Amino acid sequence: MASNILTSEQLKQNKEEARKSEMRQNVKSHCTKIRDGIRKNGTTSAHRAIWELFQNAGDLADRAEIKMTLSDETFVFAHKGKPFTYDSLCSLVKQVSSEEKEGYDTVGQYGTGFLTTHIFGLEIVLNGSMCISNDPFVYVDVNNFVIDRKNFDNIPAFIEDMIAQIDGVTKLMDEAQHPAPREWTELSYGLNEDRLSKVQTAIDESIKLMPYVLTFNDNIGSCIIEDKTRDLTIAFSKEVRSTSINDLHLTRVWIDKNGVNRTAFDCYYLQLHGGESRIILPLGTETTVRAIKDIPHLFVHFPLIGPEYFNVNFVFHSHRFTPEESRDNIIVPKNNDAVKGIAEQNIRVLQEMTQHLWQFLEIHVATWTGTIEMAALPIKDSGYTESETEEFYKTIKQQWVGEFVKLKLIEIEGVRYAMDEEHHPLVLESSLTDFLSEEENKKYISTLYPYAKGVALIPCESELLIWSKIIEEWNYQQDSYRLPLESIVEYVSMNKGESLHNILEMLVKTNHQEFFDQYALLPNRENVLKKRGELRDANSITEDLYGLVVKLDHEICDKFVNTAFKDIVELSPYTRADLRSELNSSVDNEKSNVQWNEGNVLSKEYERNLIELCSAFVTQNGESRRNRLMPVICALEGVEYCEKYIPAWPDDEKTLDIYRQIFIALVENQMRKIQNKATEWVKANLTLLRSFVDFARGDDFKNFCTQYAIYPDMNYKLHVPHELKRDMNVHEKLFDFYNRVFEEKLEDKCVHSVFADYYDSFAKEEYQYTPQSVAKEIQNKLSNENYNNVIVLDIIELTEKEDSGKEEWRLWFNDIYKQRESIRYNLGTPMERAAINRMMKRKNPRLLEKMAEVSERTDADDIVTQLQEIIKDGEDKAYNKMLGDFVEKHIQQYLKETLFDIGVSVINEQGGQDLILSKEGYDDYFIEIKSRWVDKQSVTMTEAQFQKAVKNPGRYTLISAQMWTFERRRAETNERIELAEFEPRIKACNHIGTLEKDLFERVTKAFEYEDSEICAVGNYEIRVPQKVFSLSFTDLINELKAYFEPHL
Secondary structure: OHHHOOOHHHHHHHHHHHHHHHHHHHHHHHHHHHHHHHHHOOOOHHHHHHHHHHHHHHHOOOOEEEEEEEOOOEEEEEEOOOOEEHHHHHHHHHOOOOHHHHOOOOOOOOHHHHHHHHHOOOEEEEEEEEEEEEOOEEEEEEEEEEEEOOOOOOHHHHHHHHHHHHHHHHHHHHOOEEOOOOOOEEEEEEOOHHHHHHHHHHHHHHHHHHHHHHHHOOOEEEEEEEEOOOOEEEEEEEEEEOOOOOOOEEEEEEEEEOOOEEEEEEEEEEEEHHHOEEEEOOEOOOOEEOOOOOOOOEEEOEEOOOOOOOOOOOEEEEOOOOEOOOOOOEOOOOOOHHHHHHHHHHHHHHHHHHHHHHHHHHHHHHHOEOHHHHOOOOOOOOOOOOHHHHHHHHHHHHHHHHHHOOOOOEEEOOEEEOOOOOOOOOEEOHHHHHHHHOHHHOOHHHHHHHHHHHHOOOOOHHHHHHHHHHHHHHOOOHHHHEEOHHHHHHHHHHHOOOOHHHHHHHHHHOOOOOHHHHOOOEEEOOOOEEOHHHOEEOOOOOHHHHHHHHHHOHHHHOOEEOHHHOOOOOOOEOOHHHHHHHHHHHHHHHHHHOOHHHOOOOOHHHHHHHHHHHOEEOOOOOOOHHHHHHHHHHHHHOOOOOOEEOOOOOOOOOOOOOOHHHHHHHHHHHHHHHOOOOHHHHHHOHHHHHHHHHHOOOHHHOOOOOOOOOEEEOOOOEEOHHHOEEEOOOOHHHHHHHHHHHOOOHHHHEEOHHHOOOOHHHHOHHHEEOHHHHHHHHHHHHHHOOOOOOHHHHHHHHHHOOOOOHHHHHHHOHHHHHOHHHHHHHHOOHHHHHHHHHHHHOOOHHHHHHHHHHHHOOOHHHHHHHHHHHHHHHHHHHHHHHHHHHHHHHHHHHHHHHHHHHOOEEEEOOOOOOEEEEEOOEEEEEEEEEEEOOOOOEEEEEHHHHHHHHHOOOOEEEEEEEOOOOOHHHHHOOOOOOHHHHHHHEEEEOOHHHHOHHHHHHHHHHHOOOOOOOOOOOOOEEEEEHHHOOEEHHHHHHHHHHHHOOOO
8 A cells, every 4th residue: 555655755756747747737728829919910919909008008008109110120129018917928829818917997808819910920029027926016128038939830839839938937927136126118029121111111001090099098108110121210299188078078189290391280079988088080180170081980999900990080089898709899799699788788878878979970070171071971881691680780870860950060151960850961863973073074963063953952063973972872862852854854854054055965974865855955057946856967057157047947857967966966967968957948838937929038137047048159269150140239239249059968979959949949939120220220220230130041040031121222121122122223313203202212111232132032123113114203293193293394495405324314204205395384373374474584594593502402491591680681681870970070079079178089989988088288088978769777788898997997988878768760860859858868887897897807817717617608798777877968977077187
């Protein structure tokens, strides 16, 4: 029995082996867990790894300072947190939570999270301190302590490595002791090219997320990133600032880049649960929205990096959230009872945070600008493998959308709108939104916008597509929020707008060609909108041809699609053959409108437009009848001829002539107008008329060219050609005899010579006038009147003349010539024969010949009357002069007798006066005498008398002899009248020159002129009223004596 009892040494050995076995077994579980963790590292591990390092640093400090240093070979993560303890360092080796991490305030609940850092390397070199005593505090240095997990896939080797590392931790207890720890704790990873790239990516991601991490983690104070591989040093620090809005908090994160570029990143947030839960708002300022892009929307102190299911423009963090072990999401409902309670707790926390946020937004969001940046809600609400999860997200989205439709998120021209308001904005249909979202179609947004705005209240142009996507994404009461495309189309049809081509092009590209049949959308060439069925593709009707046709008949062109829009939809073609048919119909309609069959002509405007159209030719410098006629027609109408070259359309038949029938109508219309022209017009336009008649006969015009009075006679009166005959050298005297005998002009019956070749019948004898035929008509007419017409004397005279022409006249008027004596005798009346006898008695052949010449004149009676008036006028002037001389002679004698004793002579000398009174030593005195035998009112002075009076105002007297009651017989017998009887009739004005001075100046000025001025010319007279004659003859004598003898 004694041999079965172990010695103390054996027992000790067995205990040691059991301890080692237990230890190996324990280490094995850790190794297996580490292996499995490392194997799970995926593409997001590098991003997560950085935050695992942050988490561990934060767990070990009240306000950690962190520094990351990257070189090509090494990545060093350092912090100023608490130093290692034996337990924490062993926990790190074994990858289990330390006591520090098990407290309520710690973040990391899973030690395995640290395994993600192995994406940077499987070997970690530690430097820092380890606390070996808390009372008193004693520390040892940790120098280049290596945690080596390169053998993670070889469990036996990995176990040995871990045991050795645990032993290494134990051996640190024997190191030199220190009263204080080192300032920094460092974790260093050796890098290769692949791991370097992963670290760089992780650092870039950390730079982007750092402001959010610092905002959510009060126990992390700052972070410095020194990236030597890219010469970049960035320092992050933070400060808490106040805001002007209740419940709104602000953490300002300062970002210093390379020590020279310092910027601030403000994180505005709400908080609840005593600060354990925070919501970062998408704000750049207190009222300016800043989009949160590419940022995880769920944090548990650090970002939960994974698929974004809860995709809102806010960042939620709560210490109360329980994340998935993979830290890619919080635990949400799923088909797993084990996590049901945790999921429900997470939901409660999220709901409390959400309600808190919504209450804040309802109060403040209306004051925010740029709210479109926060309005998207791309929460994934379908496609989940578990119905519980899908229902959760579906409910979440419905709740958020239900809240957002109540918020005044949309600003339009300074007014804010919520989508659940009665008067809310509309957005685009989903199909249109999808279309415009494609890069090549975004150009149509600016096209669509003014049309959509004309229909309904819509977001501004720059936001329209974005809001359409957002509302589409909300999936909330779709129909009431959508602006139907058809409504826009209807608006286009009524307003056209400036971007019509683009909007129609967009309709085609969106496969909505049906609208072209339902609405007038396509413009014709006059930009009037039409339905597709109302338009044709008139490609062959070129713009120059169109310009002519539309003037003539716009209804023809009404169906021509605008050439700029022919590419929109396919239309049936319209050819020039179609145009020819419609032009012919247009002319027929015009004829009907003006009642052509009643002899009327085309309207003036229609004719002018027809002229322009018929001036177009398919060849240049042509010689067709139309080429020759159109310049003539234009000249006749007084319009400038402008020949236009419009080439034939390549697809047309060579024989196609669109102008033929309308040109015939134009020519006939011109004939109708010409036939009503007066002779003066014909005279003025004879050359043009000749060209017109010449070119417009025969061919297409033969059916009507002889029906119109367009042929002038010799007096320029117009006739239809069969009313006229051709003059075959009829003697001019025959024309005169014919006109006098028949009292109608033969010229009116003869076609004008220049038109004689333009009517074939003029070559026939019955359409000709010869000397013989005309003479015969005259002779027959005179004979029928018994030769009572004196014209027969002119004919007899021509037959009796001694010249070479008498034989023709005798031949033409043979009957008259034979009977000339009896005809001549029977023509005169007894009175006529007596008058001729009286003249012949004078025996003055020359006078008789002159009297005959006068009698032959058509104005002979007027000449005789004028001669009789001249004789009478001469007799009247002689009589009046006799009366004036009678008065002048008596007054001259009276003056001589009364002034003789003072030595004054009185002579009669004309020259602005009648009498000049002279005395030696004195200036002459002038007297003008006016005797009035009829007019009692005034006398007139000649220009010379007027000027003489004004130049000699003190030496000029005007006498008025009032003779209208004097018996003329006494003057005719030159009776001597005594002064006593004559004196009462004499009145004088001795200051007429003074009275007329002002008038003289005005008259003189009126006759002064420059070549370019209006002025008076010629001779004039001055009227002097009777009232200025205030002196009696006795008073005049006294005035004259006072002038010539002033001392008396």
